Amino acid sequence: xxxxISTKEAPAAVGPYSQAVRVGSTIYCxxxxxxxxxxGQIVPxxxxxxxxxxxxxxxxxxxxxxxxxxxxxxxxxxxxxLADFQTVNEIYASYFKQAPxxxxxxxxxxxxxxxxxxxxxxxxxxxxxxxxxxxVSDTSG
Numbered sequence: 001x002x003x004x005i006s007t008k009e010a011p012a013a014v015g016p017y018s019q020a021v022r023v024g025s026t027i028y029c030x031x032x033x034x035x036x037x038x039x040g041q042i043v044p045x046x047x048x049x050x051x052x053x054x055x056x057x058x059x060x061x062x063x064x065x066x067x068x069x070x071x072x073x074x075x076x077x078x079x080x081x082l083a084d085f086q087t088v089n090e091i092y093a094s095y096f097k098q099a100p101x102x103x104x105x106x107x108x109x110x111x112x113x114x115x116x117x118x119x120x121x122x123x124x125x126x127x128x129x130x131x132x133x134x135x136v137s138d139t140s141g
Contacts, residue, residue: 001023002021002022002023003021003022003023004018004020004021005018005019005020005021005022005027005061005064005065006018006019006020006064007019007060007061007063007064008037009037009060009063009064010032010037010057010058010060010061010064011032011033011035011036011037011040011057012037012040013030014035014112014113015112017030018030019061019064020061020064020065022065022125025124025125025126026122026123026124026125027062027065027067027071027122027123027124027125028122029058029061029062029120029121029122029123030120031076031078031118031119031120032054032057032058032061032118032119032120033054033111033112033113033115033117033118034049034050034051034053034054034057034115034116034117035053035057035113035115036053037057037060042113042114042115046087047084047087047088047116047117048087048091050115050116050117051087051088051091051092051117052091054117054118054119055091055092055095055119058119058121059095062121062123065123065125067123067125069095069096070098070099070126071123071124071125071126072096072101072121072122072123073101073102073122073123073124074101074102074103074121074122075101075102075103075104075119075120075121075122076103076104076105076106076119076120076121077092077103077104077105077106077117077118077119078105078106078107078108078111078117078118078119078120079105079106079107079108079116079117080107080108080109080110080111080115080116080117081107081116082105082107084116084117085105088105088117101121
């Protein structure tokens, strides 16, 4: 059985797709670009600001199912410029304190709405991993 996951805390879909879908104990999160959930616009700023917004959008989608970044088992990062990789990697690492998921990173020619980054995630429900507000956070300052 398929359950559609939706939250107003993350940007609305910009096309015919769901923010996330749960099938059994697996949650498939659609790729998130750096859209501000309130305005629906790309956040201003550099790749750091865009990366943080994407990760906060993923946080919101996971929280809708009472999950955290600890539940993520795989991510795919899409960048329009691999020169941004180091900055993205540093910020990404601040959200995954322990046991980071498997990950792929690829350069693409373009992303929706002119975004510089998009991240999709797959998470698993684990009864031993409860949501902890302090677990999903950015400590890069």
